Amino acid sequence: MNFQFEKEIAIVAVRRASYLTEKVFNQLIKEKSAAGAHSKEDKSPVTIGDFGAQAVVISLLKDAFPKDPIVGEEDADHLRSNGETCSRVWSLVQESIQQSKEYKELGQIKDAEQMLAVIDQGNYNGGREGRMWTLDPIDGTKGFLRGAQYAICLSLIENGKPMVSAISCPNLPFDFKQPETSPKGIIMSAVRGQGCFQYSLHNLTVQPSQVYMKDVQDPKDSKFCEGVEAGHSMQGTQEEIAKKLGIVHGPTKMDSQAKYVSLARGDGDIYLRLPTSMTFEEKIWDHAGGSLLVEEAGGIVSDMFGKPLDFGVGRTLKSNNGVIAAYKGIFQNVIDATRAVTSQDPHFNKV
Ligand SMILES: Nc1ncnc2c1ncn2[C@@H]1O[C@H](COP(=O)(O)OS(=O)(=O)O)[C@@H](OP(=O)(O)O)[C@H]1O
Ligand SMILES: [Mg+2]
Ligand SMILES: [Mg+2]
Numbered sequence: 402m403n404f405q406f407e408k409e410i411a412i413v414a415v416r417r418a419s420y421l422t423e424k425v426f427n428q429l430i431k432e433k434s435a436a437g438a439h440s441k442e443d444k445s446p447v448t449i450g451d452f453g454a455q456a457v458v459i460s461l462l463k464d465a466f467p468k469d470p471i472v473g474e475e476d477a478d479h480l481r482s483n484g485e486t487c488s489r490v491w492s493l494v495q496e497s498i499q500q501s502k503e504y505k506e507l508g509q510i511k512d513a514e515q516m517l518a519v520i521d522q523g524n525y526n527g528g529r530e531g532r533m534w535t536l537d538p539i540d541g542t543k544g545f546l547r548g549a550q551y552a553i554c555l556s557l558i559e560n561g562k563p564m565v566s567a568i569s570c571p572n573l574p575f576d577f578k579q580p581e582t583s584p585k586g587i588i589m590s591a592v593r594g595q596g597c598f599q600y601s602l603h604n605l606t607v608q609p610s611q612v613y614m615k616d617v618q619d620p621k622d623s624k625f626c627e628g629v630e631a632g633h634s635m636q637g638t639q640e641e642i643a644k645k646l647g648i649v650h651g652p653t654k655m656d657s658q659a660k661y662v663s664l665a666r667g668d669g670d671i672y673l674r675l676p677t678s679m680t681f682e683e684k685i686w687d688h689a690g691g692s693l694l695v696e697e698a699g700g701i702v703s704d705m706f707g708k709p710l711d712f713g714v715g716r717t718l719k720s721n722n723g724v725i726a727a728y729k730g731i732f733q734n735v736i737d738a739t740r741a742v743t744s745q746d747p748h749f750n751k752v
């Protein structure tokens with residue numbers, strides 16, 4: 402199976418959803434309207450962009466692959482009890498479907514009620530058998546609200562392994578060497594065994610280019626990145642690991658799976674995400690897409706102990722702790738340094 406149609410639809414889906422999230426940012430967040438954000442029970446900011454993007458992606462997937470179940474981050478509960486927010490999401494969804502030039506015949510939604518049902522189709526519980534998609538409609542919600550990096554992340558998982566992925570990063574410069582002048586907005590996509598490619602988000606005439614991780618052989622010449630939020634990973638420990646590897650430059654801090662995307666095209670070489678709690682379970686939609694991009698660009702992705710990420714055990718990565726991604730030439734050095742720094746630290750005792 403070469404997954405060409407799956408890849409094409411995944412790219413169209415994240416592109417269509419990006420039209421919506423960009424509109425949400427420009428119309429609501431940039432103008433500091435409070436209407437764009439509210440708090441979910443877990444206090445993470447969730448915006449109308451998250452709901453809208455989930456609706457747009459799932460409606461397209463369900464038309465193209467009716468039998469495939471979907472593990473999506475959001476559900477429609479909040480919208481069902483908030484009519485005004487629901488209408489706002491509904492108009493944005495209609496606009497973005499209309500704006501999309503590709504596969505217009507797929508993913509149409511007839512009314513707001515149907516939109517709510519579509520959002521709730523992301524409720525699959527995951528598992529090891531067969532095909533399923535996983536979707537993070539806005540990853541790095543905090544970055545999105547700050548006008549920093551965020552990503553729309555979609556991946557097809559088969560028998561517990563990501564096989565296809567497409568990630569849109571609307572705020573990432575096309576050319577990272579010229580961040581000021583380069584146009585913003587890229588999509589990165591990979592199929593297992595077929596390499597990793599960068600596309601323009603907005604210019605459909607730009608040909609895709611294959612991307613690779615940098616061939617760094619000595620860990621001390623590498624650059625590492627980590628998340629922005631101190632509550633999401635152990636930044637102090639990560640600094641110690643970097644020091645152990647002889648890395649002199651401080652980390653690049655970046656929200657969302659834009660970190661995996663950056664690694665895949667050689668902007669950085671190592672991504673460290675050491676858990677702030679050993680009982681925290683990372684979500685499959687936060688890592689499925691990005692890990693495949695890095696693997697297809699020449700990297701290895703595992704948990705903090707070097708164990709492969711297992712996407713076949715439900716909606717979370719409950720068999721793993723934390724995440725480490727690195728260029729294959731230095732991956733073992735990173736795992737060894739992590740072990741040296743963490744093995745005596747009771748914080749990292751397995752529970
Ligand atoms: N405690 C804790 N530890 C680890 N991860 C957590 C934690 N809490 C939340 N999340 C998830 O982090 C997702 C965002 O990841 P980022 O890489 O953008 O985080 S960071 O702010 O840059 O560190 C974020 O995804 P979104 O909700 O899609 O933004 C969450 O699923
Ligand atoms: Mg969230
Ligand atoms: Mg996320």
Ligand SMILES: [Mg+2]
Pocket residue numbers: 451474537538539540541542
């Ligand atoms: Mg999200």
